[in-house]
Amino acid sequence: MDSDTIAAIATPPGAGGIGVVKISGPRAISIALPLLHPPKDLHRLQSHHLYYGSIIDPEAKRSLDEVLFSVMRAPNTYTREDVVEIQAHGSRCGLGAILELVLKRGARLADPGEFTKRAFLNGRLDLSRAEAVIDLVNAQTAEGLELAARQLEGHLLESIEAIRAPLEMIRVEVEAAIDFPEDVEDIIRPDVFADTMTREVITPLEELLDHYDEGHVYREGIAATIVGRPNVGKSSLMNRLLQKERAIVTAIPGTTRDFIEETVNIGGVPLRLIDTAGLHDTESDLEAAGIRFTRQQLDEADLVLFMVDCSIPLSGEDVRIYDLVRRRKAILVINKIDLGDGHVVRAIVERLGGLSWVEISALYNQGIEKLKAAIFGEVTHQRGTSDLPSVVPNLRHKLAIERGLTAGREAVEGFRTQRPPELVAVDLKEAVDALGEITGIVTTEEMLDQIFSRFCVGK
């Protein structure tokens, strides 16, 4: 277990009314107290109370800031260690000076997520709840926030434990049968075990995978790239969806050279919207670079908004782009409907078949709600937030659940075909371990590094 004392600025970069420096570890209190004025008697300080004072630079013997601070004694703290929080005025420079004093007195700068990692290692949170803390900090929509809050309450933990417990019981019995081969027939009742496994392990795991499909976009969001040839109105649509003039719009083809990225909330799904340079053959190096970028964005997109202009005939360029996107999750956006008529639209839809399509006028704000509904339908399969599952695994959980499911199904098959207990035991162990990774009963250093490095410093 870590025994050093760590410190970090816990509030975001930039200026704020207040900012917080957080210190955690066995020496947190002894490091912080000498920096505070008037001097405080360590033994008379009450835990979880707010005190007023100023921060003194002991060398320069001058006050740096007026502060409020609290001492929180282990184990009733976030990390289960002694914690001191110093609230100062929120300038980056002032907070930096306080942090520096704390580090000079022997604290170490915290790594990203290290406070939460300690909360996990000290048993305050299981891994699924520690991950919920990241999600809570990063939530971009009310729905994402709600999912994170439920996970922090321990709903995923409970679901996984409710599956792991019967699985573990069966595993223990199978292990016993290996140890007492003469009693195998008494211990292992293959049909009963297979039925219990199916009912209490396989089915609930399958349900969790369904929940992932239904809910993960609310938390993780999706990337949608607008593509189309120059001048069809991509940037106009971007601005329309953002409800602000973010991208430059002109009547000159080739206006957008770079790609522009912003997040919008579509029915609770954070949609990372990317406006790109128009795709066409070009002589200009600058535009060619933009077009290379666009192709790259296209590869990374979860959803493509393929835009065409119905005020002019389809061109070879439109068709080439169609060939690029037709096999992907894409919506055909027929723009400038204010200038086109029904015949043209029908001809376009016929030529660019197979995609769902929406007619809009980005300029006159027509069809935008329909387009939003189409995007929402495409990424959520029409499931509204009202039936958002209460437990939604993340990608890491999903991969572990899939492994658990494969091994679990093998074990059921093993019981049904009366495989030797040694073989079934291997599958059962694999399944138990896979589920253990979700809550953190089973971990590797690498896995923890990967999870906690997604945090910000100071959390």
Ligand SMILES: Nc1nc2c(ncn2[C@@H]2O[C@H](COP(=O)(O)OP(=O)(O)OP(=O)(O)O)[C@@H](O)[C@H]2O)c(=O)[nH]1
């Ligand atoms: N009539 C009409 N004009 C539109 C509509 N949408 C965009 N335009 C006009 O089409 C021109 C090009 O619009 P942009 O949004 O810059 O097009 P773009 O696809 O981003 O173009 P590039 O960045 O050059 O690839 C501008 O003059 C817009 O005002 C529309 O729905 N109707």
Ligand SMILES: [Mg+2]
């Ligand atoms: Mg543009």
